[in-house]
Amino acid sequence: MPHLTEEDTDSQDEDNCWTRLQVAAREGDLPAIHAALASGADVNAPPRGYYGRTALQAACEASHGAVVSALLAAGAEVNDRPGNNGAKNALQIAAGKPDLAIVKTLLDHGANVNVPASRYFGMTALQSACAAGLDDNVALLLEHGADVNASPASTAGRTALQAACEGGFLTLAAMLVQRQGAEVNAPACRNRGFTALQAASYRGRAGLVEMLLTAGPAGVAGVASGLSGRGAGAGADVNAEGSRFKGGRALHAAAEGGHVRVCETLLGAGAEIEAGAGWGGRIGGRTQTALQCAAARGHDEVVRLLRSRGATGMEGGGVTLFG
Secondary structure, three states, X not given: OOOOOHHHHHHHHHHHHOOHHHHXXXXXOHHHHHHHHHOOOOOOOOOOOOOOOOHHHHHHHOOOHHHHHHHHHOOOOOOOXXXXXXXXXXXXXXXXXXXXXXXXXXXXXXXXXXXXXXXXXXXXXXXHHHHHOOHHHHHHHHHOOOOOOOOOOOXXXXXXXXXXXXXXXXXXXXXXXXXXXXXXXXOOOOEOOOOHHHHHHHOOOHHHHHHHHOOXXXXXXXXXXXXXXXXXXXXXOOOOOXXXXXXXXXXXXXXXXOOHHHHHHHHHOOOOOOOOOHHHHEEOOEEOOHHHHHHHOOOHHHHHHHHHOOOOOOOOOOOOOOO
């Protein structure tokens, strides 16, 4: 008998929790699906196991369009909730995949475009599409009334704009602000979150940082290919606080990421160089500075920049805030 690793054993245990129909849906096995349905399998059996999915959710996860159609024809509930650790329902899963036809099919069968994000690592359908930078999916969801400013999950959640900024999708982010009224200053979620500016800063998205700081009709038009329409008002708050856990301001994010140009832009926009990182960066009763963020990651060029701009605090004692 071959040696089984712990990962193999966990995988087998997980499979043993799934119904035959759920496994067949995940694998895209249409004959097995028809056989299971013919023998009376429950098309809406609930998710089981740690990473369980309904049959429809499993098919969406693997982008099996024909299976999705077969399950819906057999009465699959399009808006079934995910399992305990699934985080997303069928439409939320499909929206983050590059298969527009499946998204259309689900919407045609009554999928609710605005089901809220689940508490841990969840996303609305629009947030999922924006995180993946899927312009066609985003456009279709917006046509069906997706809420561009829907609240993010409380842990690791992102608004649609925050998700687009984290992924570096400048044109998409500009469209959300300019044409859809996305809130540039929506706060970071409670744990492991970002504002839009913090997300762009941490990832070193210099163009996005500049767009967000000047957001509004003129600012977006100047950066993103002449888009025009309604804007979100004043630019991003350069000194907005981050998440209570695993978060910090935009300058902390850029410094930890080692992005010199972004740090220069943020300082030019009024970032407070000696500010503490708030909740997530407390060290012995003190809050962590951007200088400590840069030093903790060994970003010497950022350290030199911050010193040259007047940072006076200590460099040691920093921890990773965003990783």
